[in-house]
Amino acid sequence: MSGEHLVEVRNLKQYFNVRTGFFRTTPLKAVDDVSFNIGSGETLGLVGESGCGKTTVGRSILRLYEPTGGEVYFEGKLVTSDNITELRKSMQMVFQDPYSSLNPRMTVSDIIGEPLDIHRLYTTKKERKEKVLGLMELVGLNAEHATRYAHEFSGGQRQRIGIARALAVNPKFIVCDEPVSALDVSIQAQIINMFEDLQEKLRVTYLFIAHDLLVVRHISKRIAVMYLGKVVEIANSDELNDNPQHPYTLSLLSSVPIPDPKIARSRKRIVLEGDVPSPLRMPSGCPFRTRCSYATEQCAAECPALTERGAGHFVACWNK
Amino acid sequence: MSDYLLEVRDLNTSFFTDNGEVKAVNGISFTLERGKTLGIVGESGSGKSVTAYSIMQILSDTGRITSGSVLYKGDDITKWSKSKMQSFRGKHCSIIFQDPMTSLNPVFTVGNQLEEAILLHTDKSKREARDRAVEMLELVGVNEPAKRVRQYPHELSGGMRQRVMIAMALACEPDILIADEPTTALDVTIQAQILELMQDLQKKLGMAIILVTHDLGVIAELCDEIVVMYGGRICERGSVDDIFYNPKHEYTSGLLRSIPDVTGRRERLVPIAGTPINLLNLPKGCAFSSRCDKAMKICLEEVPVEFELNPGHSAACWLNMKDMLASQDGGDCE
Numbered sequence: 301m302s303g304e305h306l307v308e309v310r311n312l313k314q315y316f317n318v319r320t321g322f323f324r325t326t327p328l329k330a331v332d333d334v335s336f337n338i339g340s341g342e343t344l345g346l347v348g349e350s351g352c353g354k355t356t357v358g359r360s361i362l363r364l365y366e367p368t369g370g371e372v373y374f375e376g377k378l379v380t381s382d383n384i385t386e387l388r389k390s391m392q393m394v395f396q397d398p399y400s401s402l403n404p405r406m407t408v409s410d411i412i413g414e415p416l417d418i419h420r421l422y423t424t425k426k427e428r429k430e431k432v433l434g435l436m437e438l439v440g441l442n443a444e445h446a447t448r449y450a451h452e453f454s455g456g457q458r459q460r461i462g463i464a465r466a467l468a469v470n471p472k473f474i475v476c477d478e479p480v481s482a483l484d485v486s487i488q489a490q491i492i493n494m495f496e497d498l499q500e501k502l503r504v505t506y507l508f509i510a511h512d513l514l515v516v517r518h519i520s521k522r523i524a525v526m527y528l529g530k531v532v533e534i535a536n537s538d539e540l541n542d543n544p545q546h547p548y549t550l551s552l553l554s555s556v557p558i559p560d561p562k563i564a565r566s567r568k569r570i571v572l573e574g575d576v577p578s579p580l581r582m583p584s585g586c587p588f589r590t591r592c593s594y595a596t597e598q599c600a601a602e603c604p605a606l607t608e609r610g611a612g613h614f615v616a617c618w619n620k
Numbered sequence: 621m622s623d624y625l626l627e628v629r630d631l632n633t634s635f636f637t638d639n640g641e642v643k644a645v646n647g648i649s650f651t652l653e654r655g656k657t658l659g660i661v662g663e664s665g666s667g668k669s670v671t672a673y674s675i676m677q678i679l680s681d682t683g684r685i686t687s688g689s690v691l692y693k694g695d696d697i698t699k700w701s702k703s704k705m706q707s708f709r710g711k712h713c714s715i716i717f718q719d720p721m722t723s724l725n726p727v728f729t730v731g732n733q734l735e736e737a738i739l740l741h742t743d744k745s746k747r748e749a750r751d752r753a754v755e756m757l758e759l760v761g762v763n764e765p766a767k768r769v770r771q772y773p774h775e776l777s778g779g780m781r782q783r784v785m786i787a788m789a790l791a792c793e794p795d796i797l798i799a800d801e802p803t804t805a806l807d808v809t810i811q812a813q814i815l816e817l818m819q820d821l822q823k824k825l826g827m828a829i830i831l832v833t834h835d836l837g838v839i840a841e842l843c844d845e846i847v848v849m850y851g852g853r854i855c856e857r858g859s860v861d862d863i864f865y866n867p868k869h870e871y872t873s874g875l876l877r878s879i880p881d882v883t884g885r886r887e888r889l890v891p892i893a894g895t896p897i898n899l900l901n902l903p904k905g906c907a908f909s910s911r912c913d914k915a916m917k918i919c920l921e922e923v924p925v926e927f928e929l930n931p932g933h934s935a936a937c938w939l940n941m942k943d944m945l946a947s948q949d950g951g952d953c954e
Contacts (some may be wrong), residue, residue: 349807454895466833484663485834489878496888514837518880518889541884555812557837560882561860564841571816572809575777578842 305337313369330356332529343506345520353529358475392466396478398458398499402450409446415468456487473505528587536612545615592617626652631688633674646852657829659843667852711741714789718801720781724773731769741792756787779810798830842911850906858933868935
């Protein structure tokens with residue numbers, strides 16, 4: 301496939317079989333026919349509400365789940381279960397919860413050093429130690445922290461350990477799954493800045509998954525919006541914020557509480573009716589139609605495809 | 621001074637743990653007027669939730685109000701008996717919690733739980749209570765309320781459960797509603813529904829709201845007055861505009877600098893250095909001094925006094941004192 305994209309996701313599908321009765325299982329379409337690509341050195345933000353499949357997309361790309369359908373290409377090469385161990389040297393992940401994603405029985409140097417062990421990235425013990433200390437310095441941890449255990453650290457510092465672990469193999473691509481949402485505001489800013497610095501220094505590419513739209517807008521060049529397992533809109537992040545097309549994006553943006561009282565007072569919220577439908581009982585056609593005020597008969601009959609409306613701005617909606 | 625609905629005076633709350641006394645709330649005072657919304661902002665461990673629990677006296681076994689008073693219509697409720705407090709909770713003052721998943725009882729129907737509150741605090745009959753429960757669910761925008769009262773909490777979505785919690789809290793028409801991170805566990809579109817609902821209900825019923833949250837966006841949308849807490853103390857208080865456009869405490873301005881710009885300008889964020897303080901050993905001086913780049917000698921030595929800068933806007937920061945003294949006599953002070 302084309303060479304300029306670092307990661308290409310083509311028609312990715314990830315279904316889980318959920319037991320819905322004694323003998324019956326129903327496929328839960330966590331991710332349904334999702335395609336996008338990420339350029340080298342770019343940050344793509346992936347937003348959506350809980351249960352929309354954004355985390356599953358990230359995990360399927362790294363083959364933490366075996367996808368039900370579709371392909372992922374990394375540097376033009378098809379990712380398969382055979383070459384994924386090798387590819388994980390270039391693709392890594394930072395997890396949401398810094399409290400459960402670090403092994404409590406391992407010291408910091410073991411946690412950060414484990415990827416080095418797995419991929420045999422050193423020849424002598426001294427080299428391993430140097431590499432670990434270098435990584436710790438890179439993420440702003442002190443050398444004396446190396447022998448401590450994860451529980452001795454605060455949330456922000458634990459997240460730094462998780463990031464150092466992801467960076468250990470010198471990856472080109474990192475999936476950041478809600479890396480700051482478990483942190484306090486003042487610590488969030490420290491970690492966001494660090495992500496930006498690391499990108500500049502190491503030229504890494506991020507898929508930045510989050511539900512906080514202000515954070516995503518700040519860090520991403522482009523943003524993809526997901527709803528019930530489908531991407532409904534992708535655009536440049538300023539374009540998406542200034543000129544949202546899909547009715548879901550519109551209400552999502554207007555729902556974000558703005559930390560500025562004057563703007564908050566003058567703004568009109570577009571409050572959506574009802575709840576997200578259960579992914580086990582997806583509506584026919586467009587998944588958003590049950591809450592959409594523009595919905596027509598066509599929306600119930602057929603699911604709109606993602607089509608380009610203006611440079612790089614893709615929308616999946618019949619009415620826009 | 622009893623024209624305030626609620627007045628908290630020099631409240632101190634501590635938890636007595638195996639590792640020593642944790643001073644969660646250290647001498648805070650504030651007032652709440654009828655029909656107004658007061659926001660309490662702070663990070664985890666700042667004492668904002670403990671303040672709310674202290675007002676309701678629903679602290680865990682190890683926690684205790686060590687000194688200070690909470691006046692409800694001029695009457696000190698910290699002196700009230702257990703049974704009198706029981707009638708205070710729910711009838712005069714209600715609380716909704718962060719997590720709607722765990723704050724409803726899973727083995728009773730929604731209707732049952734709503735009726736319990738009504739039967740406890742009013743002399744309504746069982747039938748009237750059931751009608752009131754349905755009416756309350758309708759008020760908070762639950763569809764098909766007559767059917768919902770027979771359902772169990774697990775049958776409802778997160779947003780619906782939070783609506784039920786609000787219905788329960790408002791069933792006896794309290795004067796005060798304390799909302800402890802009411803939308804933190806919810807998605808943005810559901811959060812917008814709940815915030816809109818709280819604003820509507822306040823207009824309709826006229827209750828005062830104490831909104832406890834870490835989300836500055838929610839605060840900006842809902843509150844009239846704001847109290848900013850750090851390390852169990854109040855560092856700044858004022859109107860929404862005072863706090864957002866003219867912050868006078870280094871912690872408040874630090875918080876505002878560390879959130880991404882709302883207009884989408886991608887300026888680098890300015891985080892607050894360091895990590896939140898440990899309440900087990902509070903520093904001698906200002907709790908924020910170890911993370912403040914403008915800290916002076918006095919900040920490390922003495923706890924700053926709260927200091928009114930403009931009517932209704934005050935901050936506890938030695939820098940303001942220094943500025944003021946400097947402008948008064950033109951000399952310097954260290």
